[in-house]
Amino acid sequence: MAYPGALIAVERPGYPLAWSAFRAAGADVIGVPVDGGGIDVDALEKIARTNGRLRGVYVTPHHQYPTTVTMGVARRLRLLDVARRFGLVIIEDDYDNEYRFDGRPILPLAARAQSDLAIIYIGSLSKLLAPGIRLGYAVAPPQILIQMADRREALERQGDLPLEHALADLIEDGTIKRHARKARRVYHARRDLMARLLGERLSEDAQFTLPAGGLAIWLRLNDGLSAETWAVSAAKLGLSVMPGIHFDLETMKPAEAFRLGFAGLDEHELTRAIDIFERAKPSS
Numbered sequence: 001m002a003y004p005g006a007l008i009a010v011e012r013p014g015y016p017l018a019w020s021a022f023r024a025a026g027a028d029v030i031g032v033p034v035d036g037g038g039i040d041v042d043a044l045e046k047i048a049r050t051n052g053r054l055r056g057v058y059v060t061p062h063h064q065y066p067t068t069v070t071m072g073v074a075r076r077l078r079l080l081d082v083a084r085r086f087g088l089v090i091i092e093d094d095y096d097n098e099y100r101f102d103g104r105p106i107l108p109l110a111a112r113a114q115s116d117l118a119i120i121y122i123g124s125l126s127k128l129l130a131p132g133i134r135l136g137y138a139v140a141p142p143q144i145l146i147q148m149a150d151r152r153e154a155l156e157r158q159g160d161l162p163l164e165h166a167l168a169d170l171i172e173d174g175t176i177k178r179h180a181r182k183a184r185r186v187y188h189a190r191r192d193l194m195a196r197l198l199g200e201r202l203s204e205d206a207q208f209t210l211p212a213g214g215l216a217i218w219l220r221l222n223d224g225l226s227a228e229t230w231a232v233s234a235a236k237l238g239l240s241v242m243p244g245i246h247f248d249l250e251t252m253k254p255a256e257a258f259r260l261g262f263a264g265l266d267e268h269e270l271t272r273a274i275d276i277f278e279r280a281k282p283s284s
Ligand SMILES: Cc1ncc(COP(=O)(O)O)c(C=O)c1O
Pocket: 015, 060, 065, 093, 095, 123, 124, 125, 126, 131, 135, 136
């Protein structure tokens, strides 16, 4: 879709591939800070008030990417209210909806959508099955879905119908649900293991809040430690880790933090990874 001149508010830190998609459509992106409760809605409102180009806001409220925080109820209601008052489209990326370990499942923002508010809810099978399975889904008002389908058709006439049918069968016969349940159990255990290892080995250098779900831990470094330097030294030992600068719109003052994924590593691999990570720590 081409939206020259439009402005989309995005979380900062956030998901760079989403920014690329907005830019590829001709829009500009503007960063809104994220805190322990998700995107700062007061800052968003300020932008909406002062910038008439603002058309939408892209959020990951279930587990904010990359910081993993869950947006609380009050913040969600404020976000819906600001979107309604300023006519903003909310793009809700619920990429890891299946992975909630603690407490009750969280309803998407889109579940509260009413007809006076446009929410584009998008999900992916990347985290549930495999990133190579290029299938996702969207729930949105009909006029937006029609536009999305038209653009998609122009790019790639009909998508991958055999794959869609195969997955529909697996959804209907309960296979996907069983798989999700099992994956949730496995990832829950991996989260707990990574949290324990980080607590035992790195509590003098870094802090984290245990994420209530998802696929990664956001590890914040203590003052004086550089995540980039640490990442370079880990790479030399064969470990690839993502420092905060990867997730920031501006490189001047990136978060001194890491998004450490636990889901793809078994117990042995996780233990080894944290071993290497600890060894790679630069002297502050
Ligand atoms: C924030 C976020 N959204 C969406 C996705 C899924 O993207 P895709 O469905 O294109 O694989 C990912 C995967 O890494 C992600 O991290």
